Amino acid sequence: MTKQERLAHKQRMDAIRQESIRIVSTGICPQCGTELRRNSSIAGWWQCDCYGMDQFRKPENRGKPSCSFQCFTE
Ligand SMILES: [Zn+2]
Secondary structure (H helix, E strand, O other): OOHHHHHHHHHHHHHHHHHHHHHHHHOEOOOOOOEEEEEOOOOOEEEEOOOOOHHHOOHHHOOOOOOOOEEEOO
8 A cells, every 4th residue: 555545545534433423423323313322342333223133222122123323433
């Protein structure tokens, strides 16, 4: 990678992280409108509460279609 390519890559990653931070600050999944929750297994990992199996969701979100939204803020 050239220096310029590395810089362009860093700028893209920064832009993605800034967008993730903006989304997390709203607390709402941009794909389905459900609230986001933090996954404590990795720092800065946020997921839609409808991500994954019902048993890990808040009771009010059980039975909703699953959503694949997740992002990283760190
Ligand atoms: Zn969602």
